[in-house]
Amino acid sequence: MKAMNRRRLISVSAVLAVASLTATAVPANAREVGVGSSEIKLGMTLPMTGAASLGYNKIPGAAKAYFDYLNANGGVNGRKITLIVKDDRYVPTEAVAKTNELILKDKVMALLAPLGTANVKAVASSLNPARRGVPVLFVNTGFSGFADVKKYPTTYAILPSYIMEAKIMGEYIKDNFAGKKIGLLYQDDDFGSDALAGFKTAGINFAVKVPYASGSQGAAAAAGWITKFKAAEADVVILFGVSSATSAMLGTAAVLKYAPQWMLGSVGGDATTIKLTGVPAGVLYNAIGFSPVPATTDMNDEYIKLFSDIYAKAVPGSVFDLNVLLGMNTAFMTAQALKAAGQNPTRKSLMAVLNTKGATLANSALTPVGYSAKSHVGLTGYWVGKYSPTGDLLPLGGTYVTYTTDSGTGAVVKSTYKRPAMPAKGLPN
């Protein structure tokens, strides 16, 4: 008992010690870093230019579109949200440098939606946002490790893990392609490792597995991949890679008239991104795809309807696609969490909200997030669909049937999740 008290005292004194090391004395009524009298500053790094930016560079504009809408309607407890965006070009060292600027120079309250497993991990190990107490909200990567509260106590996943996705894909394969030869293209890093783990758990045996090193994808490489899939006589080929790999593969396959049943992972299956690489969206036709959020063309969905209206006014002429939806959804969840974090939100109160109420925050996804004090796992499932001739992913049979699972050995089951209704006007209440 005494030992416990001492530990508590040490803990308290350590906090006090750190507090007293601050450069200036902090007045009792001081606001949190990044929280001013009339604004809250958030920071985002992701690829805005260069080869890796296609599609992803719409996320900040989408988030800003929602925040502008929110600000025009009073903001969060009277404070407007300012989103500072920096271009990391998908280079880890640059992500570290830009994130450091956001924390030290721009003094943001929280980091929002950084993109890429390598970048998020580089920032975690180099800048240690956890040690600084900086929330890293809704990271745009499905790497399962970021749900680990012990390793990343201030980081919150949002996408379902790649393991979950592979497990759900695996169940779909077993139900629909029993006895068929299955091929897999995957990125030869943690993205792919998660996928392999998920397929293994699902009990999928591949006729051929083709890894590619990140950055090596292109038409020439794709021709080599196709040779391997052809040699293995794969009936179904899963493309579990980034959009540039998917587009290289589908574009090259169309030229070579190679047409197995395609199955696309959610990361690389966005039609507008693929079109930006010069590959027509028609190559996606009849491919099987997976998504955690409603179809972006589904105007019967109240979230899609409102978000697409807001986006159309903010960024006229820009297609409302998956990246836009995810960007707006992230901003929407952030606004709710900030609102719930109190009149004078702090980094701690913001994370406390996510840990205790995060799973109940309204958002467009068809499965819940799994936030708690013990886990920061993001969304937990997918629905299955097929791509239309225009490249839109639509639910099989016209109805969303959502499957949910975990990143471990849990079963894949149909979800019974009832999504919360959108708050009035899409504003936090």
Place this chain on the structure above:
Amino acid sequence: MRLTSAKTRIYALLSASALVTGIIVSVPVAANAAPACDGKSPVQSCVGVTSDGAPYSMMVPANFNGTVALYSHGYRYNIDIPVGIPLIGGYKVTNTPEPIPGGNAAVAQYLFSQGVAVMGSGFARQGWNPDSAIKTNVELIGEFKAKFPTTTKVVAWGSSLGGVITQGLAEKYPNLISAAAPMCMADNIPAELTMAGDFLWGLKVLFDPTIKGGNYSAGAAGNAEAYGDLVKVFTVMGKLQASLSTNAWPDTSSATGKALAAGGVPPRSALLLLGLMSGLPTQSAHFDSIRGPEGALKLSFPLAISPALAILENGTNAAALAVLATQDVELQAGGAIFDNTMTDYAARIENERVIFNAALSGNTVIEALLGALSTANPGAPRAVGNAAAIAKMNALHSNTGKINVPTILMTGVADPITPAGASQRIVDAYAQQFADEKLAAFAAYKTTRSYNGPTNKLLMLWNMTPSKGYTTFTDAGSPITTTPAASGTNHCNFTSAQLVLVAKSLVSAGLTGKLPSGGPIVSAGRKAGNLVVDRNFSVPLLKYYNQ
């Protein structure tokens, strides 16, 4: 001819190294005599020799205000280097005193203008010498006080190994000094030589199995072995630089290396992995791992190539010290001091393999490399140390990180020889010390009802690399390596403004007992150039601590 070619490439790659610095001071004749002063004004110079034979220098301004700054110089090789050795050939062992870092005129001008005297010893022994150097400094302080009885404050500072000596002096003799400033401080010797040993061992088992890498013989034979290793290491680094365009492994590669080459493992990925597992920074003097040339390599250069080039540049800069410091400490310890029989290199790069996955060419290549470097591969035999020698090395002076006097640390975040993690260890230790002191103050309060909490005694100045990147390219897209090393990179690569800021803070802390804090030091750091004060910034410790 091959060597000349490699040497040319290395020279082209390397920036000027600050490994050996010094100012010319005449050497006195009699040991342990009173210092001989020239009596000149406005600054008189005194020279002398301490009882261990170490020459020293004192420089005292006419307006001496009672404060003297004791500077400890960095590592100097303790054997002469033949002229034929690339990069460092022609070096002669010297114990020339260095009372001001690098003889920096701006620092001297500042200190003298404030009435501060300076002094420094050349030390009796070069190489790794904290045990003897701390004693020398203690004696030197006594000599100065005896010669200048109006002395009221002694402040100590030093660079690299001199940082270790300075911190050691503050830990062991806090009553002798009022403030300390270890700059680009080295870690304790086991940690430093683990980094050096891992990298040398990796070069040996992959790229040139004839590299000895340690366990050098005693005497002249050992010197010859070390010279041979220097030539081989520099040659391999030159070949690796060439391999970036050809993708060909060096012709000296081991059977393990050749098998990896046959399996399609790029040599740049192998080199990068060696750097990562050793803990070398992935930013160097000219390679930021951020920028790429315009065109097709705009993204792939920083992702896939620049980190390996940074390791090449950093590794080449560190290689000489790695070989010569290993040989030096082996001589002191009496045998081989590097032992990696239990090292799990896969665990060492758990984070880095994700962050630099593209540059490492993906998990398949990473696994092939880790397999090649594992204990299961007889083609990459692990180095077996001498237990008695290792124990003796571990018994050499070590700093605990205890902060007794106001202390200022300054280090480059991408220093390849004394990684920033060495300073981080002190920062972490002090956080615990401060917490303990706070706890003691609480306990005392219970009985005295008077709370007397500790005051902060540590200021950490991180010398950052430029956040926007700094690699530059020719119109043809080739990286330019002739520009000055970027801020935060290379060894002890500080500007005069940065050194003056430390000097100013050191003298002030010595007089007042308080460190500069708040907005003024943050602003001063920024003005001095890329110095960041952030209590929550942290860098990884040396890999030795994660074994």
